[in-house]
Amino acid sequence: MDINTVLEKIPPALIPVVIYFPFTIGLFAIxxxxxxxxxxxxxxxxxxxxxxxxxxxxxTxxxxxxxxxxxxxxxxxxxxxKGFNxxxxxxxxxxxxxxxxxxxxxxxxxxxDVKILAMDFSKNEEGDYAKLKALVDGLDVGIxxxxxxxxxxxxxxxxxxPKEEMRDIIAINCIATLRVTxxxxxxxxQRKRGLILTMGSFGGWLPTPLLATYSGSKAFLQQWSTSLGGELAGTGVDVELCLSYLVTTAMSKVRKTSMLIPSPRNFVKAVLGKIGRSGGAQNMAYTSTPFAGHALMQWWLENTIGIGSAFVVKKNKDMHEGIRKRALRKAEREAKKA
Incomplete structure (x- = not known):
């Protein structure tokens, strides 16, 4: 059936809609x-x-x-x-x-003025939280x-x-964050001002095989922080979850910086300079991805490939399987030397 035959079957009033609607949708998307x-x-x-x-x-x-x-x-x-105690x-x-x-x-x-409190969050001990509360109750905390x-x-x-590792990840990442907040x-x-800044992770934004417990704990923080932001809207207290990819820290075990992997200094400078700006996290309320390399990666993934797809999950799995194999080989070599 050719195009003329199709057009003959369409009421004349609808012909402009049929012809121009796909073009309009495409133009809108672009x-x-x-x-x-x-x-x-x-x-x-x-x-x-x-x-x-x-x-x-x-x-403050x-x-x-x-x-x-x-x-x-x-x-x-x-x-x-910046002058904060x-x-x-x-x-x-x-x-x-x-x-x-x-x-x-x-x-x-x-x-x-600097106060310190030594506290092992993995223990989840009431006495530690009581000490923290006693310190905080006497302070004007702004951040x-x-x-x-x-x-x-x-x-x-x-x-x-290991069950101990699983327990500690949940106690530290989830329970500690909730209780301190x-x-x-x-x-x-009460003072009608404040900033609650919580560190999220690409591991919580992207489903991450072989880091399932960690990934789930950070996804939990994403939902919790966004919900808290909605609750506290209008109180003068800002809530923001900060997403990051790799940074050269002990946790990441990465030592060399690059366009995608900043030093702690450069990462924190970006975070504190962009509070309230979503950066790469445009589709997530009360969330920011302020470091430029991380933000650009996130934006292109979300707007081209998409997150959570079988393709992305598979690539993430392959990457972490490779990391695991290298770590196990390294441990085996060190065991032979001992």
Whole structure:
């Protein structure tokens, strides 16, 4: 059947619709694509984030969990440089003491007050949370950085995951984040200002075989943080989940930086400079992907291949199977040397 025969069977009034509707839809899709991409570039390279002074004057406190190493340490240093007093919470007291001294001498000056609390979140002990609450209740906290986290020692199939590792990941990534936020957030709501910044992960955004428990824990934080953001909207308390791909930290076990893998310093600088900007996370409320390399990767994946597809899950699985094989071979070599 040729096109003329088809058109003869269509009422004349509908012919323009039949001819131009597909063109209109295509034009709309292309226009929307470029509008979203322009918004991404503006977020990453032009528009500033929220001024952190919105969350308190000089001397306001920032609470940082997982503060002794990696991203937590860098958040502490950069927030001190911006004039925030610090309550640093992490497992190892000696590292916290060293960081506190370093911040006072090199980064914040004598005007910065630093308190520390050694706390192992994997233990989930009531006494530790009581000590944290006692400290927080006397402070004007303007920023909470939920940074503490744990992944698997190496990629591992779920059915082979050690029960202790599985328990610790949930206790640290999920329970600790919820309990600390319940301690800090009420004061923020009462003062009508504050920022609750929680570290998410591409592992929670993309289903990640061989990191199933970690991936699920970070996906949980995504949904929880977005829900909390909706609850606290209008209170003056901002909620943001920050997504990241790899950063050169002990958790990632990556040492060399690249366009896609920043140092903790550059990553945290991007986060604190883009609060309130979605970056690559345009389709997720109360969420940001502020580092440019991560954001561009996320945006193109979402708008071309799509996430959660069988293809993406398979590629993720293949990558982590390779990482696991290399880690096991390395452990075997080291065992022979011992």
């Amino acid at each position: 226009t929307n694509f470029f509008i979203k991409y322009t918004r991404l570039l503006l977020d990453l390279f032009v528009l500033p984030g929220t001024n952190l002074r919105r969350y308190g004057k000089k001397g 406190w920032a609470v940082i969990t997982g503060a002794s190493d990696g991203l937590g340490k860098e958040y502490a240093i950069q927030l001190a440089q 610090l309550l640093l919470v992490s497992r190892t007291a000696s590292k916290l003491e060293t960081l506190s001294t370093d911040i006072k001498q090199k980064h914040g000056g004598s005007n910065i 909470l950085v939920n940074n503490v986290g744990q992944s698997h020692s190496i990629p591992v199939p779920f059915i082979q995951t 319940q301690i800090v957030a009420p004061g923020m709501v």
